[in-house]
Amino acid sequence: MTPLPDAEKLCAQLAAELKPAVSPSTAMIGLYTGGVWLAERLHAALGIAVPLGTMDIAFYRDDYHQQGLARDPKRTQIPFPVEGRHLLLVDDVLYTGRTVRAAMNELFDYGRPASISLVVLADRGGRELPICAQYCGSKVDVPAGMRLRLMRDDAGKLGLELKHAE
Amino acid sequence: MQNNPQLNANGELRHLLSIEGLPRDVLLGILDTAASFVGVTEREVKKVPLLRGKSVFNLFFEPSTRTRTTFEIAAKRLSADVINLNVAVSSQTKGESLLDTVSNLSAMQADLFVVRHGSSGAPFLIAQHVKPHEHVVNAGDGRHAHPTQGLLDLYTIRHYKQDFSRLRVAIVGDILHSRVARSLIHGLTTLGTPEVRVIGPQTLLPTGVEALGVKVFNKMQEGLRDADVVVMLRLQNERMRGALLPSAQEFFKHYGLTAQKLALAKPDAIVMHPGPMNRGVEIDSTVADGPHSVILPQVTFGIAVRMAVMSIVAGN
Numbered sequence: 001m002t003p004l005p006d007a008e009k010l011c012a013q014l015a016a017e018l019k020p021a022v023s024p025s026t027a028m029i030g031l032y033t034g035g036v037w038l039a040e041r042l043h044a045a046l047g048i049a050v051p052l053g054t055m056d057i058a059f060y061r062d063d064y065h066q067q068g069l070a071r072d073p074k075r076t077q078i079p080f081p082v083e084g085r086h087l088l089l090v091d092d093v094l095y096t097g098r099t100v101r102a103a104m105n106e107l108f109d110y111g112r113p114a115s116i117s118l119v120v121l122a123d124r125g126g127r128e129l130p131i132c133a134q135y136c137g138s139k140v141d142v143p144a145g146m147r148l149r150l151m152r153d154d155a156g157k158l159g160l161e162l163k164h165a166e
Numbered sequence: 167m168q169n170n171p172q173l174n175a176n177g178e179l180r181h182l183l184s185i186e187g188l189p190r191d192v193l194l195g196i197l198d199t200a201a202s203f204v205g206v207t208e209r210e211v212k213k214v215p216l217l218r219g220k221s222v223f224n225l226f227f228e229p230s231t232r233t234r235t236t237f238e239i240a241a242k243r244l245s246a247d248v249i250n251l252n253v254a255v256s257s258q259t260k261g262e263s264l265l266d267t268v269s270n271l272s273a274m275q276a277d278l279f280v281v282r283h284g285s286s287g288a289p290f291l292i293a294q295h296v297k298p299h300e301h302v303v304n305a306g307d308g309r310h311a312h313p314t315q316g317l318l319d320l321y322t323i324r325h326y327k328q329d330f331s332r333l334r335v336a337i338v339g340d341i342l343h344s345r346v347a348r349s350l351i352h353g354l355t356t357l358g359t360p361e362v363r364v365i366g367p368q369t370l371l372p373t374g375v376e377a378l379g380v381k382v383f384n385k386m387q388e389g390l391r392d393a394d395v396v397v398m399l400r401l402q403n404e405r406m407r408g409a410l411l412p413s414a415q416e417f418f419k420h421y422g423l424t425a426q427k428l429a430l431a432k433p434d435a436i437v438m439h440p441g442p443m444n445r446g447v448e449i450d451s452t453v454a455d456g457p458h459s460v461i462l463p464q465v466t467f468g469i470a471v472r473m474a475v476m477s478i479v480a481g482n
Contacts, residue, residue, distance in 0.1 A: 059206065059214035059477075068178070068481025069216070072198045075205040109211040 007158040010121050010137030015045040022046050027085045029053035032074045034092030034150030053078040060102035082111035092150035094120040097131035124148050178482040181293045181302040182475050184311040186352040196474050203470035216477045217246035220277040224250045227283040233305050237280045240472035265295050286310035301479040315440050316349025318468040326436050330357045336389050338365040339399035339448050342372050346440045355379045365389035369410040386421050393431040398439045398449050414447045424450045436460045
């Protein structure tokens with residue numbers, strides 16, 4: 001198996017790639033938990049004027065009837081009107097696409113955005129829904145039964161981590 | 167823990183019957199989840215799809231407006247279908263038993279029963295009777311418990327005071343008949359509140375109330391001193407049997423919360439009341455409508471707390 005890519009490098013690379021797409025009306029939303037960490041970095045690096053939104057999709061998950069409610073859902077905070085905005089939706093890892101579907105459903109309860117683009121640090125394949133990322137740091141091969149996620153250490157440094165799924 | 171009828175085999179909340187006996191992390195889980203639902207209730211679209219396709223039966227064997235309405239709003243905001251039954255005026259009067267009523271609603275594909283009953287323990291009985299996919303939430307049973315009111319009181323206290331570990335909470339009035347007081351006392355002690363006081367005339371305090379871990383005061387002036395939170399209770403005339411009190415006026419003189427008495431509490435004390443209020447009996451209007459009062463925010467938080475409870479139990 002090839003080693004995991006350096007998350008810090010991917011983050012810098014994504015910021016460079018996103019730069020031309022940012023306009024004064026662009027707004028960014030990070031998905032808890034890893035997506036918020038990444039979004040905080042990109043939001044600052046790109047100098048986006050609209051304050052950063054954060055979203056926990058716990059109330060929109062499609063597996064509630066199997067799994068129940070996730071413990072300790074965070075509060076979604078969208079500090080700008082969604083209506084008519086060009087949105088950058090940020091997550092750490094794109095896998096089945098179900099989180100992104102849930103996030104879009106929640107977003108539309110805030111208004112009708114002009115567009116939504118998906119930004120992810122890593123795409124591990126395995127999609128179960130017709131969803132793709134417009135901005136992707138890297139494709140990563142992940143063996144079945146493993147979980148890929150972003151971690152952040154005490155110094156604020158980002159790193160990808162591979163773990164056995166629970 | 168395995169014997170707790172409210173929890174499933176994994177220790178997760180399956181029914182909410184009483185705050186008594188619920189572990190600290192379950193209580194905190196409900197309060198944290200409620201905080202996220204407060205965000206939902208502040209949006210323009212106040213609905214989330216969690217309970218789509220589920221049927222919630224509001225089963226009220228005792229009259230209630232606020233509790234029934236807030237449960238109904240909470241269920242609707244979770245996208246459930248809500249059916250309100252005013253059982254006091256239907257089947258019961260025709261002689262149907264409690265469990266037969268429940269079985270019939272179960273045959274109508276109920277998923278969640280919200281139960282208010284005049285007899286203590288009725289929701290426990292229903293919880294023992296329902297099918298594995300059905301859930302029960304106690305909306306007040308007799309003098310026993312009113313767990314969602316206790317939870318919304320805890321939520322309100324946490325919202326204004328953050329940390330329970332340094333608080334002095336005074337609960338004033340008719341403790342004897344109050345399921346609200348009992349639920350709140352259990353919640354406060356579970357969450358580590360160092361000092362919970364109950365204040366009232368001896369005739370309105372249950373015997374042995376000290377065993378719940380509270381300090382008892384008969385003089386309001388002493389009990390209110392340096393309190394961070396003052397919880398006023400309604401004088402429950404409908405539950406009074408015998409001569410427990412000389413008169414409402416006499417009660418107000420000794421135990422009614424006036425601005426003058428409130429001045430004995432901490433300067434930043436909050437005043438709570440579960441409603442419905444009897445102005446001029448347990449609380450003066452200047453206090454009820456004054457800057458210390460958080461009585462109306464309690465009602466708003468109550469919706470988010472009930473959304474949290476219903477979405478947690480229905481998922482376990």
